[in-house]
Amino acid sequence: MRVIGETGEQIGIMPTRDAIRLAAERGYDLVEISPGAKPPVCKIMDYGKYKYGLAKKAKDAKKKQRFLQLKEMRFRPKTEDHDYTFKMRHVREFLTQGNKVKVLVVFRGRERAHMEFGQKILDKLKVDLSEVGEPGPKPRMEGRILTLTFVPKAQDKSSASS
Numbered sequence: 603m604r605v606i607g608e609t610g611e612q613i614g615i616m617p618t619r620d621a622i623r624l625a626a627e628r629g630y631d632l633v634e635i636s637p638g639a640k641p642p643v644c645k646i647m648d649y650g651k652y653k654y655g656l657a658k659k660a661k662d663a664k665k666k667q668r669f670l671q672l673k674e675m676r677f678r679p680k681t682e683d684h685d686y687t688f689k690m691r692h693v694r695e696f697l698t699q700g701n702k703v704k705v706l707v708v709f710r711g712r713e714r715a716h717m718e719f720g721q722k723i724l725d726k727l728k729v730d731l732s733e734v735g736e737p738g739p740k741p742r743m744e745g746r747i748l749t750l751t752f753v754p755k756a757q758d759k760s761s762a763s764s
Contacts, residue, residue, distance in 0.1 A: 606635075606645040615641055671701045676708055679719035686723070690730055697735040697754045707748040720748045727752075 605613040605621045608630055616624075625632040625646045633652070636643040673696045675689050696703045705727060707720035721741070728737050731752060738751040 603641050604639070604643045605632075606643065608646045608648075613646075621646075668700070673701050673703045674706060675703060676706045677720075677723050678708055678710075679713050679716065679723070681723065686726070690727060693727070693752065694731060694734055697731065697752060700754050702754070703735070703752045705750050705752065709746045709748070714746060717743075717748070724748065724750050 603618055603621055604615050605624070607613050608628065613624070621644055622632050628646060630646045631649040632644050633647055633649055634642060634644050673693075675693050675696075677686070677689060681689070693703050693705065705724065707723055709717070709720060713719070724737075724741050727750075731737075733755070735752040735754055738753060741748050741750040743749075
């Protein structure tokens with residue numbers, strides 16, 4: 603097998619037993635790096651330190667990830683003005699935090715005969731949230747629920763630095 607030293611220098615091609623003995627003499631482990639190569643390539647290294655470094659890199663990469671959450675806000679066709687503004691402020695807050703918001707208008711019983719009330723609520727939301735979010739495609743009716751998804755607007759880098 604081809605052996606690489608702990609500093610990256612080529613030691614050469616040697617039998618497996620000799621490579622393991624050499625690594626033990628130096629106080630390191632013999633790790634197979636490329637088993638498919640002819641001959642297989644092994645490196646003398648501190649395997650515990652190597653595993654620790656990989657775990658630390660993975661942890662740092664995970665910290666930098668941004669998870670996009672989908673929040674929900676339910677309305678009814680007969681939602682009063684105060685309740686509407688209260689819920690609209692929450693939707694605005696979710697959008698400014700960078701989350702998607704799924705707005706649901708739930709119809710019960712005879713309310714389904716007057717879908718225009720639910721459409722009015724969604725139209726009003728589109729206007730009120732126009733500066734922080736963009737509505738998705740047209741509202742969809744799923745059973746007795748009218749849904750519309752809002753996506754946060756992309757931040758302008760030029761306006762943020764001024």
